[in-house]
Amino acid sequence: MTELASLYQTDYSQWTQRNAELLRAGRFEELDIEHLLEELSDMGKSDRRELHSRFLILIAHLLKWQFQYQTLSERWREFKGDSWRSTIIEQRQQISVLLRKSPGLKSVLEETSIDAYADAVDLAHKETRLARSTFPEVCPYSITQLLDDSFYPER
Numbered sequence: 679m680t681e682l683a684s685l686y687q688t689d690y691s692q693w694t695q696r697n698a699e700l701l702r703a704g705r706f707e708e709l710d711i712e713h714l715l716e717e718l719s720d721m722g723k724s725d726r727r728e729l730h731s732r733f734l735i736l737i738a739h740l741l742k743w744q745f746q747y748q749t750l751s752e753r754w755r756e757f758k759g760d761s762w763r764s765t766i767i768e769q770r771q772q773i774s775v776l777l778r779k780s781p782g783l784k785s786v787l788e789e790t791s792i793d794a795y796a797d798a799v800d801l802a803h804k805e806t807r808l809a810r811s812t813f814p815e816v817c818p819y820s821i822t823q824l825l826d827d828s829f830y831p832e833r
Contacts, residue, residue, distance in 0.1 A: 682710040725780045726790065732776065733791045736769035736824060737798035738805070741813055744831035746806045763830075770827055787821050 685693040693710070700708050739762050777783055783790075795817040803810050823829045 680710065682708070683713060686710060686713045722782075725776065725783055726786065728776060729773065729783055729786070729790050730794050730797075732769050732773045733794035733824070734797045734801065736766060736773070737791070737795060737817065737819065738801040739765045739769070740819060740824075740831055741798060741802040742806055744818075744833055745802075745808060745812050766830070767827070770825060773825065791817060791819075791821060791824060 682693065682696060685696065693713070697709055697714060700706070743762055743766070798817075799810060799813045802808070802813060819829075819831070823831075
């Protein structure tokens with residue numbers, strides 16, 4: 679095991695700084711390639727997991743807004759869906775920040791939203807206790823709608 683590979687195990691911060699110095703100096707043969715590849719791969723996976731999670735929560739709340747809001751507002755006059763609106767706003771903001779910091783994620787928006795939809799239906803079903811058949815089989819919202827701050831589905 680090289681000194682740099684050993685440093686990866688004992689002082690991650692120092693390991694990153696040392697690899698950055700070696701890259702800047704063009705001393706590629708001294709890099710800890712194995713761990714660098716591992717870290718780069720994990721960075722992409724982490725961003726995709728976060729995007730999936732944000733879409734899951736956003737879509738679940740849009741589904742609740744569309745399919746449960748009317749029932750609750752009829753039952754309780756004071757129900758206005760403010761907490762749902764806050765969650766929708768927060769998730770859209772966090773997705774926007776994530777896309778700004780990792781613009782490469784724009785190429786997987788459609789795929790990730792489609793992938794998150796089944797989980798979002800599951801969450802909406804559990805939270806609302808509405809039948810799964812209440813919700814569409816495929817995501818009824820486009821990427822444009824999901825990211826549009828002014829979009830709220832018809833109730």
